[in-house]
Amino acid sequence: MISFDPTNEEKAFTEVAYKLGRENIRLSARKNEQKGFVHHELIDQVNHLGFLAMEEPDSLGGMQLPLISQVQILEALCYGDLGTVQGFPGLGDGASVLRVMSDRQIHDEQRHFVKENSCTIAFIKEVAEEMPESRLKLAKTSNAYKLHGKSKPVRLGKIATHLIIGIKDDTGETILFWLDKSRNKWEVETCDNRLGLREASIAKLSFDEVSFSENQVIAIGNKAERILQQANTRIYILQAAKQLGLMQAALDYATEYTATREAFQQPIAKFQGVSFRIAKMVMEVKMVRSRIWQAAKAIDDRHSSAEGYALSTMFTAHKGVRFVTNSAVQLLGGHGYVQEYPVEKWMRDAQAQVILYGREREFLTRRGGQILAMTEKKVMV
Incomplete structure (x- = not known):
């Protein structure tokens, strides 16, 4: 157990999130589910309040809030509806990857597309020990890497403009890299999501010998x-x-x-x-x-x-x-x-x-x- 008393700022921010959840998110939940995506007016409202930038590092223009603050706000937002919140575009789980990276590990090109462009990132992690059923294969050639196969279902995969992927290559070494849809092509296979989270743009992503250069590699091995x-x-x-x-x-x-x-x-x-x-x-x-x-x-x-x-x-x-x-x-x-x-x-x-x-x-x-x-x-x- 911990002794924790939210600050006045956290209380105020959380109350705004609860109000948004009760009055906007919950009321639009059924419509969002039927459409299979979140309406842009709600996204604009959430973005204006800063709720899409809480985890992003401040070096990329984000708020970089402590986790203890974020968990209170996210609980409040999802009091409205989990599926809607999971359908918000943006950096998604990729924000946490960027958050733990040092400034040196973030390439200028990555910095540009996060700060200047409207991008949505899908994060794929398929390391052999944790994903024995993974069908993604990565091979290293003389001056590039080639990715082949199909990913597991991933949130925001259907609308992603960029991918951050962590898998092991054919030598068993862990590689963390990013792909840009404008130059690295992949196919989107929409999942049968009759169960739930229909707004979350869940999809499997297929790669047919997709090549990417070493400057798209974020880190290798232990790093x-x-x-x-x-x-x-x-x-x-x-x-x-x-x-x-x-x-x-x-x-x-x-x-x-x-x-x-x-x-x-x-x-x-x-x-x-x-x-x-x-x-x-x-x-x-x-x-x-x-x-x-x-x-x-x-x-x-x-x-x-x-x-x-x-x-x-x-x-x-x-x-x-x-x-x-x-x-x-x-x-x-x-x-x-x-x-x-x-x-x-x-x-x-x-x-x-x-x-x-x-x-x-x-x-x-x-x-x-x-x-x-x-x-x-x-x-x-």
Whole structure:
């Protein structure tokens, strides 16, 4: 547990985000889902308030907010609707990659397209140990690299103008590089996203011997692995915060519904099974929030166990968002599956989010591996 009191500035910024989520994002959620993208007027509004630049480094014109501030704001935005927030264009998860890179590692060309141009980045990480099913192959030639195959489903892939990719080449060395669609061509295969997150432009990207030069390489070997590890640690916490916003929205909606609907002349909430389920939902939300704040603070303070905190937090958030949104649908009974009520969309978006960013078992396995490695190190010493 940590003792944390938001600053007045954080409280004010978060309240603006909550108001935007309740009054704009939630009201437009169904229309955005039907269209498969977020309306440009809402994007302009969110961008004007600075919510798309929170993670971007200040050297590229971003706000570079601490994670502890960002998680509060993202929770507030996703109280409106997770799918809509995941559909916002911009640097996306790539902002975290740029955030952990040094100024020397950001090429002038990259700096230009981020600061001067309207670009959307899709971040693809397919390292062999974590993605044994990856069908992307990278080969190094005498003076260039060639990328072939198809990526996993990636958020913003359908509308991306640039890609940041981290994979191992044919020699087993980790390579982190960026591609520009104006000179590196790739094909977009829209995913069957009938489940959820339809606004998030999720797609698989195909590459047919796509060549790129060494000046598009960001980092190689240990440097690339370090950037990927640090970036993913941040991404996990930011995504967990978004899931927390969805959890809180589903909890509040289900609580109000059961408190105002009656059966046998008394509110549904007074039935023991319902009150037990609501209580457990509350505990899940509070536990996930505590984990997120603890992990965000650890990352901001550059704590040595930050990655472990992030993996544990993502596992808890995945588990929590599935339970809370499923419970909300069940508590509404038959109405839970009707589009007139938002909980069915929230449940579908939660399931899609977990699939997109890794199932609970993956994070539990990786965290367990870390703990075993630390134990073995102590025994050897």
